[in-house]
Amino acid sequence: MADKSNKPHKLKARLPRGLTDRGPAEIAATRQMVEAIRTVFERYGFEPVETPAIEYTDALGKFLPDQDRPNEGVFSFQDDDEQWLSLRYDLTAPLARYVAERIGTEHLVLPYRSYRFGWVFRNEKPGPGRFRQFLQFDADTVGAPTMAADAEMCMLAADTMEALGIPRGSYVVKVNNRKVLDGVLEVIGLGGDENAGKRLTVLRAIDKLDRLGSLGVKQLLGEGRKDESGDFTKGAGLDAEQIDIVLGFLEIDVAHNPSAALLPRDNPALANMKGGILYRVPPAISNSERFGVALQESEVIRAGIGELDQIRFLVESSGYGADRIETNFAVVRGLEYYTGPVYEVELTFEINDEKGRPVRFGSVGGGGRYDGLVSRFRGEPVPATGFSIGVSRLQAALTALGKLGSKAEPGPVVVTVFDKDRVADYQKMVASLRAANIRAELYLGNPKNIGNQLKYADKRSSPCVVIQGGDEKARGEVMIKDLILGAGLTAIKDRDEYLKKQAEAQFAVKQDALVEAVRKLLARHNIKTS
């Protein structure tokens, strides 16, 4: 028993769930993505701004810690003055706080266009590609009520996807307007405060269209739905006609000719449509005795479609067709603060995971108009619209797609230790390489044989090693071995060919030509020197 106390309960090295460590390949991939996004955002005229990861909880929005569920959704804690603080869960609310503090001063010019990226935190169940700490990249325009600001967000989203190497056709920016859905719900009798809960249930059901299909949504709008594990989700309890109308709206194909969805009330061609505004509406809507006329005359729906039409016109004018930016009445987006147009970027390709199962990445970014968010801090209305990219999720998708990060970055040049007594000489060689901006390191392990040192360099993905044994030293030379060339040698069967390549892969140069020779070797393999 006594000897066991040597290692009593070994501390288990472990990471809290939903969090992840990131190695060189992932970090390099993230850098590359952030750089691509930043370039596009700056091209659009947005300027950088940074806010801290911690804010007062009440500034972040609705998630106030309460007794029952103190940390639901958001990580919160109390300051020593007992005020509640939280880790930010998005970048929009902190921006609203930032703007509200500066609006009307010389430190903020309206319309204010800014971008920022950083870690955000959500205390919720993690899943594949879903973490409790993840990177977001946002752009926002504050103080511009015009739809031109929204159209710009959509074009920005499309340009960013392409800058990230996602080909046109493999993504789509979907645009909807919260006013359209709000109008529909109002007309079918779900207006008013007393129906707020039901409206939420309906919107949630609509949001699941791409995942559950129209049958699943139909069930959720009605009685409810049972999933494959037997769990039952209670539905919104709409009647058949209400359900038909909601589904009918979702199915209207507005993507490719949205302008046609809005026709002026006084268009003579519409005489037979009772002065309505919707064109090509499904029978469920036009035939509805109860709601048909009201739907077609709804001012809210008309306003919403009018805004969508403006966005459509603006992006089309700039050359962005429906292959990149489409109007889609099924997009819901956040339930909380959006007040007008909402956008969502979806990846449209499917890929399989390592077990061959299809993985949907779905939405990798989104945003919308939130005219109420800044005004929470101020009496006056402040229009704002923004767009946000989930960098972490997008990175997971791009990695799975093979666009990112699978290949190791080239390592440093390794100077081997041949003669233990001459470490200083080798260190000097390293220093001369470093002085020439070449990544280089001395082998710091046990130098008892050269083979191990080559193995090490190989594992580091070093482009080459430098060797100087007694023979080279006597001739005033160093040996350079090209590991990248050498890597292919074992595959070569032909002896002459092998010897030729071998000679290319390993060569001696005068000691004072070391730096130049290494530089040439790196250039041959397209490795940047700093």
Place this chain on the structure above:
RNA sequence: GCAGGCGUAGCUCAGUUGGUUAGAGCGCUGGUCUGUGGAACCAGAGGUCGGUGGUUCAAGUCCACCCGCCUGUACCA
């Protein structure tokens, strides 16, 4: 949160109706190896069998609870 499935070495997995000191492959470390990377051979390290409690003469194996992971679902700014 709810439902279901799964937890044995760093990884992938064996482990009999409950029965002695829990195994294999890969990986890792060292050696053969003071002149050359992916090889070969040899040796070694590494396990509270996810945790705690219970049943039993005896638990990796049976039971309960907890934790973690996976799938679905709910919530999601």
